[in-house]
Amino acid sequence: MSEHINNREYRKEIIKQIIKELHDGKSVDEVKSRFEEAFKGVSAVEITEAEQALIKEGLPITEVQRLCDVHSAVFKGSIEEIHRESDPTKIPGHPANVLFLENREIEKIIENKIKPYIDNLSDKESVEKLKDGFEQLLKIDIHYSKKENLLFPYMEKYGITAPPKVMWGVDDEIRADLKSIYSDLSSGHLNDEIKKRIEEALTRVNEMIFKEENIMIPMLLDVMSQDEWKTAADNSSEIGHMLRWVPEWKPDEEAKEEIKEEMSEPGTITLPSGIFKVNELTHMLNTLPFDITFVGSDDTVKYFSESSERIFPRPRTIIGRNISNCHPPASVHIVEEIVDDFKSGKKEHEDFWIKMKDKYIHIRYYAVRDEKGKYLGVLEVSQDIKPIQEITGEKRLVTE
Known part of the structure; x- marks a missing residue:
């Protein structure tokens, strides 16, 4: 052999x-x-x-x-250790480091807040402490969500498709188990099986920690670029952290890669959160279930969507036209007041709703500002909300 x-x-x-x-x-x-x-x-x-x-x-x-x-x-125990000259799992703020630290936090909750009380389910105080421990452990959803939304996309990008699908499925099962146990602890449904369910759930949590650290992270460290790790780090705050404080990770300038060639191709629009071809962006905006119009800081119309179910007719000749000239004299003063309030910072939005034949139109105006608060213009969003108001009950199945 x-x-x-x-x-x-x-x-x-x-x-x-x-x-x-x-x-x-x-x-x-x-x-x-x-x-x-x-x-x-x-x-x-x-x-x-x-x-x-x-x-x-x-x-x-x-x-x-x-x-x-x-x-x-x-x-477990047979996966060979991967040695690196500079271990990212030990670099403060690196997504791999944050994942490892969150796993240590999960282990602390299990060891200090849950395990000491599992054998005392007949004691009311122990049950309350156990419930508090599970309430803290439910924050594992944040940890799993970051993994699923920040790291799995890169695994899929590099052709590693099976592990994220399997792992996400197990994540969901763990979430469901923890929520069910917490619900039973809160409602006092302490049947004979709950201790076994708790122990099995904790085992699954620990097994997932092992798979993250010994299978997922080593694979990602092999394929992800420095820029991709930085993107994951920068977007972590959108989902949150289990830790009280996470330092900002700043990669070495020498390690940063050039912008991908795709971003500089003709006809490509590069945004902070994605890349579009002009054709893709045009039809995506026209597919939105509402009308949008953007007026720049110089009060001229810069853009409007052209969906198949437009509420207000707008010819392309209005591009570059002053917003005051796009409204009837009787209502132009209202528009000008809204714009002035947006420019001064007095308001951030204004809403109106009107009835038009068989439609109930909701019109919303928003001040558009950059990250420093500088006024960039006005966004108008119009939608027929009558179909939405008529929704009742629930719909959980795909229409045949």
Whole structure:
């Protein structure tokens, strides 16, 4: 067998076989024993390739997801340590560092706020403390949301598609388990099974910590550029942090990469949160379920959308026209007052609603300002809200 041990494909096939055996009902101990006999170490990349190969061969993602906790336990302790000259997980503010620190916070909550009270569910005070511990642990949603929305997109970008799908599914199961347990603790439904449910949920949380730190992060460190890590760091505040304070991470100037070629292609509009081709942006704006018009700081019309269901007719000849000349004399003073209030900072928005035949039109004006508060213009948004007002009940299924 030794001649096969260093053969990457052979090792991958063995990993696939082990996962399938777990799927077929073999115990963790049986599989782990065989695994330890065949390998001295295995890389995170090989584990991921095995998962992706299984999914490509037709094994449903939900099945791999169901095995996630089990094969995590099998692989634990055998994933080779990845050494780096400068370990990003130890650089303050780096997304990998923040993830590691949040995991340490999660472990503290489990060890100090939950585990000491699991065996005292008959004691009212212990149940209250346990409930408080789970309330803190529910903040794990922030941690998972950052992983799913800031890091998974880069895994997918570089062709690592199976791990994020599997991991996200398990994240959702953990969220649901924690919420259910907290709800039962809050309502006093302390049945005989709740201790077991708590222990199983905590095990799953710890297994996810292991997979994040030993599989996900090493893979991301192999493929993500410095600029991509910086983008993830800059957008973390949009979702939040489990930690009280997170320092700003500033990469070395020498490590920063040039703007991607795609951003400088002709006909490309580069915005802070995305990139559009002119054709894409035009039709995206025209697809919005409401009309928008933008008037610049010089009081002239700069843009309006052209959806198929326009509320107010606007010919393209109004581009460059002064906003005062676009309204009837009887109402122009209202428009001018709104603009003056926006410019002075007295107001940030103004709303109106009017009935037009079978429509109920909601018209909203917003002051547009830059990050320093400088006035840039006015955005007008008009929408027929009658169909929205008529909505009742709930709709959770896709229309056939």
